Amino acid sequence: MTNRSGAPVVVGVDGSVSALDAVRVATREAVARERPLRVVHALSWPLVGAALGALTGTPPEAGPRNHAHDIVDEAVAEAKKVAAEIDVVGEVVDGSPNPVLLQESHDAALLVLGSRGLDGFAELLVGSSAVQMSARASCPVLVVRSEPRADGPVVVGVDGSALSTEAVEFAFEEAALRGTDLVAVHSWLYPTPVGPGDIPPLAYDIDALIAEEERALAEAVAAWAERYPQVPVRQRLVRGAAARVLIEESASAQLTVVGAHGRGAWGGLFLGSVSHAVLHHARSPLAIVRHRKPGQG
Structure with missing residues (x-):
């Protein structure tokens, strides 16, 4: 840092x-x-x-x-x-x-x-x-939100985007400063249409889909885990909507960290109803990372 x-x-x-x-x-x-x-x-x-x-x-x-x-x-x-x-x-x-x-x-x-x-x-x-x-x-x-709990992990939402990478770095720094562990959470949903005329596949190879999501999560935290070997890391791959997953995870966290924007399941985190849900219902303090100038750690 x-x-x-x-x-x-x-x-x-x-x-x-x-x-x-x-x-x-x-x-x-x-x-x-x-x-x-x-x-x-x-x-x-x-x-x-x-x-x-x-x-x-x-x-x-x-x-x-x-x-x-x-x-x-x-x-x-x-x-x-x-x-x-x-x-x-x-x-x-x-x-x-x-x-x-x-x-x-x-x-x-x-x-x-x-x-x-x-x-x-x-x-x-x-x-x-x-x-x-x-x-x-x-x-x-x-x-x-009020006096935060002194125990519990730092929870970070991961989606592989550039801002997610910034959020992961910030979360590792916070976990190191607090002397606690880090929970990296990546949510996923079945493929859905993303534009007019898009047709989702009729069948999924669920095992392959899960394996790909696990690989993306592991890659997102690998470099920072090496840089902060003192921080125990748990990786959680969860099927579900991003806001709901994050709110649930925040209940046991002393800090929750997200990027201000993202892609995939976390892509709408600060747009419309999802952002309001996180801001109003997260059970821990919430850190929002947009971008970081050199030396902001």
Whole structure:
């Protein structure tokens, strides 16, 4: 794993309980990676602030800005409770949440978000916003759902695509950092038509199909297993729909990792109903890997 000096773990905060859960997880990630922690709150104060400012004679943004700094200070203090030695800075950044966090992701090793929020980040994981963040961030995104379990494996979805390879690498790194094992999961379904006029074969050689899927799974993890010999690896080939398989596997995981896009059974993971199912129903924190710049590990 290469190491780009100075790239922080970034966590978005808004004063919610979910954001503080994310701060605790982000702190542990930063310590394990020997990275600084950057706490960010996006301040997009409402128009009503301007009206109040005009009536009171105070700067219209004064109240929201003071509150924003209180939110950041609380988050920084929470990080210090988890790891007193952590190198942490907090900042209030003007702008709407998605643009602010996307900009932050350009220079981050990891972006950590709570699954629910208030104020500035309230809409972050509702509807299309979560898909946009997962698909557009320039670093891996870790979505936290309450306090995660300390035991269990790192689970990664594998389909052989380029982004799946990135996700597998990230998952091995996480398993090594956490001192746990890795479960590489590849789901498969019977061949189906993929376009107008396509006709599926009338018969399948099931043994050959399974053997091919097993080979693809083994090849997807082989190089990383050699690079991380300290990480025990289990390979699971499961017949079923990608979202259902991933959600089921996440129930016993301390972290689930997927690529933002893929092919085959995992191809629709962040499109439409499948993405919403994973974001809303995964039982563990969910890491979404779009692409990684050199040294983001």
